[in-house]
Amino acid sequence: MNDTTDLSATPSNHPDLLRQLGWSDFFASGLAAMDQTEASVARVFSVQRNGFIVTNGHKEWLCSPAGRLLKQRDREYPVTGDWVVVDSTVITSIIPRKSFLSRGEAGTRHSRAGSATREQAIAANLDTVFIVCGLDRDFNIRRLERYLALVYNCGLSPVIVLTKADQHDAPESFQQETETIxxxxxxxxxxxxxxxxxxxxxxxxxxGQTVAMIGSSGAGKSTLANMLYGSEIQATGEISASVGKGRHTTTVRELIRMPQGGLLMDNPGIREIAFHEGGDGVEQTFADIQELAEACRFSDCSHQHEPGCAVLNAVESGDIEQDRFDSYNKMKREMEFLESRRNKSADRVEKERWQDVAKMIKHINKKRK
Ligand SMILES: Nc1nc2c(ncn2[C@@H]2O[C@H](COP(=O)(O)OP(=O)(O)O)[C@@H](O)[C@H]2O)c(=O)[nH]1
Ligand SMILES: [Mg+2]
Ligand SMILES: [Zn+2]
Structure with a gap:
């Protein structure tokens, strides 16, 4: 497991070892549809500048992506948590994902209006996402709301972890405040x-479970990883400061095999919480507003000015907090912007999709020969 320099793939994979890494029937059927066997399967544990560290339970080794993968779009590129088919030290394909955490393409705000928005996968095959927030200056109910919408938008289940509870005599009050959103x-x-x-x-x-932790830098994610692991596995605040001074040069392991049997991903690199269109994360995060909206007089009520608006009434009466309503409107506008841009560029996206299909068919035909 520790040998990252061994460049040879293992000839045979034991299914039990793969299962310990999260392998399941879901991936097995994806693999079967690709006409591949478990002998060539590995999981991406870390994405490095010079390649991907993968493991099959026997050992870890460094792989590079096949040229074909390099040409594909972000969504098709391996990320931490992916199950992949490897040929020795080359990742030849990605096994269909069960789930993935993604965000709008980096830098979308600056791209041309009307250009296609792409979803950028950050971590794959997660079961749960820990939204980690420190009970210090990090604590921000509106940011937690945004993280929730992001996680829901990806169809994943969130757990909110409020760290540094020792900093308060009655940390339960933060828990109660968080419950309201x-x-x-x-x-x-x-x-x-x-x-x-x-x-x-x-x-x-x-x-078999895979959990990812997201949250601001300094929220206490690595400390939490160590606490759950039972010993020092990740560098935390003070230690990473000394890494900066060059004392340590160890590579950061992104996916950690935990003594509990599952896998924990430390910080898959969400720096800004940018949405991608198409999910219902906002609706799910604001289920209270969504429910009220059913009582609005107009079925297409925008909850901005309409008479008989149940949402505006609730804001007026204080049943819905003004800040929460503002936050809802802001996220809603972001989603609508993404949606409108997507519609504008639908033609282009459609064209690209057919190019992809054509490429795939060409590839399949080549394989058949
Ligand atoms: N008092 C207190 N400090 C904590 C706790 N958890 C983390 N910290 C401190 O918060 C800082 C950032 O922690 P770290 O785990 O590196 O955060 P990360 O950037 O999210 O990985 C470090 O100085 C930790 O010692 C906690 O439960 N209590
Ligand atoms: Mg950390
Ligand atoms: Zn309304």
Whole structure:
């Protein structure tokens, strides 16, 4: 497992070892449809500048992507958590994903109006996402709301982790405040000082489960990884400062095999919370507003000025907080902007899609020969 320099793939993969890495029937059927066998399967544990670190449970090794993958779009490029087919040290294809965390393409705000927005995958095959937030200056209910919408928009299940609970005499008040924007979501208080929250979070890390942590830098993600792991596996705040001074040069492992049996991904690199269109993350995050809207007089009410608007009434009466309503409107506008841009460029997207299909057919025909 530690040998990242061994450049040879293992001849045979034991299905049990793959299952310990999260392999399931879902991926097996995807693989079968690709006409491949489990002997050539590995999971991407880390994306490095010089390639991908993959593992099959026997060992880890460095792979480069096949030229064909390089030419494809972001969505088709391997990311941490992907199951891939490897030929020795080359990743030849990605096995269809069960889920993935994604955001709007980086820099979309500056791209030409009318250009296609693309979804950029950041991490694949996740079961749960821990939204990690420190109970210090990091705590921000509106940001938590945005993270929730991002996670829902990707069809994933969130858990909110409020770290640094030791900083307060009554941290439960933060938990209660968070509950008002996250109905039905587990909200867990943790602290590195007394390890509280460990057993509740462990329940998401059972065999075959993959969890990713997202949140601001300094929120306490790596500290949490260490707490759940039971010893120092990730560099935290103080230590990474010394890494900067050149004391350490170890590569960062993005996916950690946990003693609980599952896998934990530390910080898959979401720096800005940018949405991609097409999901219903905003509706899910604001389920309370969505429900009220059914009582609006007009079925296509925009909740801005219409008479008989149940949402505006609720804002007026204080049932819906003004800040929450503002946050809803802001995210809604972002989604509508993405949607309108997508429609404008639908022709172009359609054209690209057919080019992809043509490429795929060509590839299949080549393989058949
Ligand atoms: N008091 C307190 N400090 C914490 C806790 N968790 C993390 N920290 C501190 O917060 C800083 C950032 O933690 P780190 O895990 O590196 O954050 P990351 O950037 O999200 O990985 C470090 O100085 C940690 O010691 C906690 O539960 N209590
Ligand atoms: Mg960290
Ligand atoms: Zn309305």
């Amino acid at each position: 996250a109905t039905g979501v587990a909200i867990v208080l943790t602290s590195m000082q007394d390890n509280r929250g460990t057993s509740e979070l462990e329940s998401y890390l059972g065999a």
